[in-house]
Amino acid sequence: MKIVSGMRPTGKLHLGHYLGVLKNWIELQNENECYFFVADWHALSTSYEDKLNLKELSIELVKDWLAAGVDPQKSTIFIQSHIKEHAELYVLLNMITPLGWLERNPTYKDQLEQIKNKDIHTAGFLTYPVLQTADIVLYDADAVPIGEDQRPHLEIAREIVRRFHHLYDKKEEPIFKEPKEILSPTPRLLGLDGRKMSKSYGNAIFLSDTPEEVWSKLRIAKTDPQRVKRTDPGNPEVCLIYDYHKAFSDEETIKKVEEGCRTASIGCVECKKWCAASIEKVLEPMRERRAKLDDTIVEDILRNGEAKAKEQASSKMEAVNKAIFEVGS
Numbered sequence: 001m002k003i004v005s006g007m008r009p010t011g012k013l014h015l016g017h018y019l020g021v022l023k024n025w026i027e028l029q030n031e032n033e034c035y036f037f038v039a040d041w042h043a044l045s046t047s048y049e050d051k052l053n054l055k056e057l058s059i060e061l062v063k064d065w066l067a068a069g070v071d072p073q074k075s076t077i078f079i080q081s082h083i084k085e086h087a088e089l090y091v092l093l094n095m096i097t098p099l100g101w102l103e104r105n106p107t108y109k110d111q112l113e114q115i116k117n118k119d120i121h122t123a124g125f126l127t128y129p130v131l132q133t134a135d136i137v138l139y140d141a142d143a144v145p146i147g148e149d150q151r152p153h154l155e156i157a158r159e160i161v162r163r164f165h166h167l168y169d170k171k172e173e174p175i176f177k178e179p180k181e182i183l184s185p186t187p188r189l190l191g192l193d194g195r196k197m198s199k200s201y202g203n204a205i206f207l208s209d210t211p212e213e214v215w216s217k218l219r220i221a222k223t224d225p226q227r228v229k230r231t232d233p234g235n236p237e238v239c240l241i242y243d244y245h246k247a248f249s250d251e252e253t254i255k256k257v258e259e260g261c262r263t264a265s266i267g268c269v270e271c272k273k274w275c276a277a278s279i280e281k282v283l284e285p286m287r288e289r290r291a292k293l294d295d296t297i298v299e300d301i302l303r304n305g306e307a308k309a310k311e312q313a314s315s316k317m318e319a320v321n322k323a324i325f326e327v328g329s
Contacts, residue, residue: 003032003182004141006080009057010047013064014204015279016197018191019247023183024145026069028051034075035139035309038062042088045124046115062298064207067290071142078305080135085313089134089320091127094127095169097160102126133157137176138313145182154181168248168323170225175319189247190240192221205279207286214283215276218244223268224261234261241275249278 001143005025013022028034038058060081080086092094102108109125130151136144146154161176185309191203198204205217216238223241224234236242236258253274259268 001032001142002023002140003028003034003143004037004136004139004179005034005079005145006135007061007065008039008043009048009054009061010043010052010197011057012206012208013061013068014016014197014199015244015247016204018066018068018207018282019189020147020184021145022065022068023202024182025065025075026071028145028182029071029074032323035141035260036065036070036075036077037056037083037135037309040207042128045122045128045131046120048119048122049118059298062302063090063290063312066293066298066301066313067286068207069268069286069289072301072305076300076305076308078309079121079302080303082306083138083309083313085138085310085317086131086134089138090127090131090149092129092324093133093160095162096163097130097156101156101159102129105152105156107149110149129156129209130160133160136179138316139309140177140312140316141179142177143180143182145184147184152182154179175316175323189243192217192240193224194240196258206249207283208290209283210287211276211280211283214279215273218272218276218279219269221272223271227264229266230267233264236261241271244275245271245278247280249274253278313315 005021007017007021025034025036031078038053038061040058043052043054043057049053062077065077066072104127110126111125112120129152133156136157144154158178161174161178164176165174190203191198191201193203194199195201195203199206204212209217218241221241224236224239226232226238227234239261242257245254249257257266257271257274261271
C-alpha cells in the first residue's frame with residue numbers, strides 16, 4: 001500500500017511520539033511505499049504567532065526520525081512547504097468544500113474549547129482538514145495511520161474526494177483515491193507528573209536525552225501514593241512508572257516489578273533504575289545514529305525525497321487541472 005503521514009515541527013520529540021507515531025512508521029515502511037513529510041504549513045495553523053524557526057526545527061525533526069529508525073532507502077521523506085503542489089491543491093479543494101463540513105468537525109470544536117492561550121479563530125485552522133486532504137491525495141495514499149482523534153479529519157477527506165469526483169471527474173478511473181485509515185496503536189504514556197506528556201509541562205523524556213537526563217527525570221517521577229515507606233506494599237496498576245515498564249521493559253522485568261511492588265520486596269528507586277535501563281536500550285541506538293547525522297546529510301536526504309515527491313505531486317496536479325479547467329475536452 002501507499003502510506004502518507006506527517007508530523008509538525010514544533011519541538012523535540014519525546015517517548016510519547018516514539019510509541020504513538022514513529023514505532024508504527026518504522027514497521028509500516030518495511031512492507032509499504034511510505035511518504036513521511038514535515039508538516040511545516042500545518043504548524044503555522046496553531047503556532048503562527050510563536051516565531052518558530054521552522055527551517056531549523058524541520059531539520060531537527062528529521063534527525064529524530066532517522067535516529068529512531070525511519071529509513072530514507074525505504075521511505076520518501078520531505079518538507080511539505082517545499083512541494084508547492086500541496087498549496088495549489090489546497091486552494092482548489094477549498095473552492096469546493098462546504099463551510100458546514102469544517103465548522104461541524106468535532107476535532108475543530110474540541111480544540112477551540114481546549115486551546116485558550118492562542119488565537120486559533122483563523123481560516124487556516126478551520127481549513128486544516130482541507131490541507132490535510134491535499135497532503136494525502138496528492139500521493140494516491142491507500143491508507144493513513146491516525147489516532148482516534150483524527151478520524152473526523154479523514155472522513156472529511158473522503159467526502160471532499162467524493163465531491164470532487166462528482167463535480168469534475170467523470171472517468172471510470174477516478175483521479176483521487178479515498179484514503180482508508182490505519183488506526184495507530186497509541187499507548188497512552190503520561191508525563192512524569194501524571195499529566196499529558198508535553199514539552200511545555202516539563203514532564204517529558206526526549207529521544208535526545210542523555211542517560212543522566214533520563215535518570216534525573218525518572219528519579220523524581222510520581223509513583224504509587226500509598227507507598228509512603230519502603231516497606232509499604234503497593235499497587236503497580238496505579239503507578240505511572242509501571243506503565244513505562246509495560247511500554248519498554250521485557251516480560252521478565254515487568255513480572256519482577258509487579259511482584260516486587262505488591263510485596264514490597266523492591267523499593268521505588270530500584271524499580272525506577274530498572275525502568276531507566278529499559279528505556280536506555282531504546283534510546284542508546286538512537287543517540288548513536290543521531291551522532292552520525294549533520295545538517296548536510298539530512299538536507300541531501302530531503303532533496304532526494306523532495307525530487308520523488310515533486311514528480312508524483314506534479315503528475316497528479318496535471319490531472320487535477322485538466323479535470324477542472326478543461327471540462328468537456
